[in-house]
Amino acid sequence: MPLTQQKQLFNISEDLTYLNTASFSPAFKSVEAAGIEGMKQKSNPELRQASDLFEPVVALRKLFAQLINEDDYNRVVTLPSVSYGMANVANNIELKDDDEIIIIEEQFPSNYYIWEDLAKRYNAKIVTISQPETIEDWNASLLEQINPKTALVAIGHIHWANGYTFDLKAIRAKTKQNNALFVIDGSQSIGALPFSIKDIQPDALICAGYKWLFGPYGCAYGYYGSYFDNGKPIEQNWANRLGSENLAGLTAYQSQYKPKANRYAMGESGSFIYVKMQTAALKEILKIKPSELQEYCHNISHKVLKELSDLGFTSTHPDFRAKHLFGVKIPEFVNVDDLKAALKANNIHLSFRGEYMRVSCHIFNTEAHFEKLVNVVKSVIKA
Structure with a gap:
């Protein structure tokens, strides 16, 4: 129906x-109810278990992995914002003089400032693909610009101001041909527009959670591909280290991170109020x-x-x-x-x-x- x-x-x-x-x-009413339940639990902290900081987060990550058609939830983390997720990406990219970073005209600031900073750090170049007179030609203009000097293409799935849809499959193919990274901002599309990690295979996907994923303000999600498996996160928190579930052994300091994208999780990712609301929201979105x-x-x-x-x-x-x-x-x-x-x-x-x-x-x-x-x-x- x-x-x-x-x-x-x-x-x-x-x-x-x-x-x-x-x-x-x-x-959603269910998200509001989940937030109220989480607030009430704050009044009874003695009822909380150590596992409450981890197991609900794993369940949430599995829901987002399902939403983007990713089999391995360890490639998914919860984040506080898109800028945080993009900062983890930029923190693990080294460029050469005159390397090029391709973006789109009037891109959202959280997907611009980080690349401007990265380009300055390495004396690289930002290449902005302007909207052509005939908007239907925008994909062609972008694809034409990808070349051996391209180190990174960082764009939204759609343009945040006018809804123009970029051909992610074609862009991914061209970036692979030129050994360039492909990073997608899915804030205005994930949950509302068909998308599959398996089809597109980006190096990273970062997505706000308070728009089309109906979570509270201050939540986001990240997918990090194999390029970032051994990267350095922008913060060092206790929960993304191996074995951190054992609270009694936290001062037996651990040099190893949890596998894959887990290292990029924010501190306090087990925020029980937010996690409850996000979980309720993704369950609603997965019905649609x-x-x-x-x-x-x-x-x-x-x-x-x-x-x-x-x-x-x-x-x-x-x-x-x-x-x-x-x-x-x-x-x-x-x-x-x-x-x-x-x-x-x-x-x-x-x-x-x-x-x-x-x-x-x-x-x-x-x-x-x-x-x-x-x-x-x-x-x-x-x-």
Whole structure:
């Protein structure tokens, strides 16, 4: 059966039109309940066991591994942020003079500043692939730029402002041909857009957990491939060392890390409140097939996007962008401040990114929300 709207799973008021999951997701009721349960457990610390710091984290990592189609959960860690995960990547890359790092125009800052710093450290070069006049050619422009001097390609699965989808398979093939690393920011796609580690085989995938994975703010996930198996983490915490589950023996200091990606886990990764909420969230997300979510989001939005296009508010053709997140280009004749004020007055929440009005939707949204959006746009134009 096709996916249907499931607003009943959330505590969202009837008068709210929330089209901003790409910024912050609302909480499933089950996630809210898990957080409350975790807070209550804080009041009874005597009931906690040492294993509570480890076993729930392993269970959580297994859920994320399942989500990205990775068989080995030891390649997955929980993180506090995308910038933290990217810092672990950069900490284990050495470059040569004039090596090139490829990124995309107007990339999210957490996937830019770290590479700017790395390039400066090694006198390497940042190569930014600008959005071409015909956006459909963006993949071709990127692929053309990958060459023997390319050391790293670090991009999002989709562009965070307009939803343009990059051809990860083709990029992975070209980076392998040129012995370059491939690092993906999956913050705006994992859980909402079909993705498989087995198909893409990136060197690293870092993903925020508070957007399309519906976790609390301050959580993220990381996948680290074999290139990073013997790397150096950016912090030295007790829990990522071998045998750390034996709390009585912690001062028998251990030089070895736990295997594979475990070394990149943050300190206090066993935060029982966050882990409970994240676990509840991933269980909900795993019930939803990304391909079906894409179809659902397209079905509730495509008619209104055609109307908006007729009004001068254009978006990329659905064949070249995600359906859960897309940018609607604001025409020059529209006063953006007036548009923002009208949206606020009508309790419509979305984001403005550059020249785009960024719209993002999920199973709590309906076609009526998009109809309300287009009616507000019409009122601004008319005024």
